[in-house]
Amino acid sequence: MSRIRPATVSRFAGRRLSLPRLAASIVGMIVASASVFAAVVMPQLAPPISGAAAAQQWFAGYYDVTLESAEQLARSALEQTTGGAVLAFVVAAGDDDCTPTWGKAYTLDDAARLFELDRRVERMHREGTPVAVSFGGAINTELAAACADAESLAGAYRTVLDRYRLDVIDLDIEGDLLADTAATARRAAAVAALQAERRADDRPLDVWLTLPIAPYGLTPEGIEQVDALLSAGVEVAGVNGMTMNYGTDGTVASMSALSIDALTALAPQLADAWDRHAVDLPPGGVWSLIGATPMIGRNDVAGEVFTLDDARALNAFAKEHGVARMSMWSLNRDQTCGSNYPHPTVVSTGCSGIEQGGERFAALLDDGYSGTPGGRALDEGDGDVIADDPKTSPYPVWSSQMFYSSAVKVVWNGSVYMSKWWNEDGPTPDDPTLDVAGSAWSYLGPVLDSDTPFTLPQLPAGTYPDWSVSTLYNQGDRVMLDGSGYEARWWSQGQRPDRSVLDRDYSPWKLITPP
Structure with a gap:
């Protein structure tokens, strides 16, 4: 998924898709080759419709953890989301640094300290809310590219899994990373090893692969990503199609129609992949391996707008076919842009770019999706x-x-x-x-x-004079009380400086925080 900061980023920059071009592309591929890919593009028989059982149909919108900081994010929409959340994106600290971070902007400890992420994730667990973490994304360095080998990569994944008590991960592979064969091999080996560890401890680990998708389905590079995991013995919970940014300029069809075409094409591709690797399909068939993630409102491609009606149509299709997982990019954007936003036609990270009239995309897309990953009971009330x-x-x-x-x-x-x-x-x-x-x-x-x-920050003894109840203090005066330093904001006498720790509005003092 794209994260537009500061400039718009598209998964398919420069691509434009039209019906004539799509038809010509398909015909060209058929004429050029009778290979597996041609068979995938033009399947002769769609898989039967059954899908995931209702208890296994779940919704979790993506939530960009890095967009805000401190108290702003700590009391944000994550506490008010419909359904669950896929926290995005964990990436490497640097091109050759295998340390997991949130978007390279925050360490895991930073996220706990600045916006209470550990606490908020634990709350979701105890409330029985689906929660997952997504590794990768459209920007920064994915861990599989930064880690030197599968063992260190597995260790980086394990750090995140253990910290947030996760049993569902999302691997968002797009852009140049799709063609990085070395990273692909490391990722597959690392995930297979983690699943083996979990299996020995009788703990599940659902692995979802999130990939770019077009109206004709996965690209060849996307199919190779699926093959790599299956070849390594990974039990793939499903493939989540990024039903967004098609390159149509909004002139070919509605976003829901294009998304339905894309998912319909994805189904036989996955059925064929599972058959190639001699892996049995789930009891519900191939549709129980499928997820869909639209980009709500304005997409990165100019003219493409996923509307509230598109959300209703896609949800209806998903329920009819038993699509296992529904999501959206992103929970951060699920609101009408405010009147002070001066660029309503420019994609924003904080609003959808369309008038929602008080409705929420999350509520429309998760209609009927009240299950859990794998139908498992979550940790409600635990702790x-x-x-x-x-x-x-x-x-x-x-x-x-x-x-x-x-x-x-x-x-x-x-x-x-x-x-x-x-x-x-x-x-x-x-x-x-x-x-x-x-x-x-x-x-x-x-x-x-x-x-x-x-605890309050402490200063060396004698750094400032001790506060006195009888002394008259003027703006800028500094004192110490119980080892902490305070600076006067205005004239005062007899008012304890430590009141400022909780009352920042009316206390005449402010706490001195060491650099």
Whole structure:
């Protein structure tokens, strides 16, 4: 999937697809060769329709973890998503650095510290929500290209799997990486080894392959990616087609019609691949191996717009055929662009580019998709509640006698909350009589065993004078209290500097954070 930052990136830059060109392309391939690829492009008999059982039909929209930071992302749409989430994208820290990162922008520890990703993923697990991580994407260096061998690559994958307690991964392979045979071989070997480890421990690992797709199905390079995994003995849960960016300029057919053509062509390609490798199809047949991911609203190709009606049509087709997995790019974009956005015809990472009239693409695409990967029971309700203790809690324990500014985090009844606006002496953060809109607090997730106790930054003794209740302080004065430094924002006397930790609006002090 593309991530447009700062310039638009297309999976098929410069490609334009029209019906005459598509027909000519198909005829040319048939005349030139009677190979397997020609048979794949023009299948003689479509696989029978059965598909995944309802319990195995699941929805999880892609969520770009790197788009925002700190409190903005921590209280973002991920907590309000319909269905589950595929967190994107884990890539290498550098061209030759096998360390997994989020989009090369954040380490895994950064993501936990800045926007509570570990906590939010654990919340999804405990609420029984499907969650997966996608490796790769359209930009940056994919781990399989950066890691020197299959063993180190498996170790990088394992780090992510263990940290987020995952049993579903998504391998997003596109662009130049499709033709990187060395990376393809390393990836297949590493994933096969991980599945063998999990199988020995009686733990599943579903592996989904996400690939570019055209109205005639997978490209030859895409088919080779499928073959590589199957040849290595990987149990492929399915192939997710990127039903987007076809290169039509919006003149050939609706995006839903093109997507339905693409999925219809994909089915016999996968049936043929499974047959070539002597792998049995699932009980539901080939359609239970298929996923679909449209790019909602404006696509990267000018003129291509996936509308709300397209979402309804694609969902209806998917349900009729038993398509196992539905997704979308992306949850971050599932809203109408605000009136201050000056370029409504330019693809945005934060909105769909079309008027949604209060509807959400996620709700339309996941209609009927209430199952789970493989039909497995998820970890709903799993995990111990850790008792509130000011000495061990990762944030201050909530008190009705304190003042809280927007974006302040607290602990209450074993959970972490973030304030949405300045408040004091209000209902408890977990007040069951208030809905999300009415509460001053957003629930982020449970307190974790891995959390470290909340502490204020400490300065060397004597760095600044100790604060005194009787001293008159002016703007810019600096003091110390209990080892922490504070700077006066305006004139004050007798007001404790440490109140500023929770009340950033009205305290005359601000905490000094060491560089």
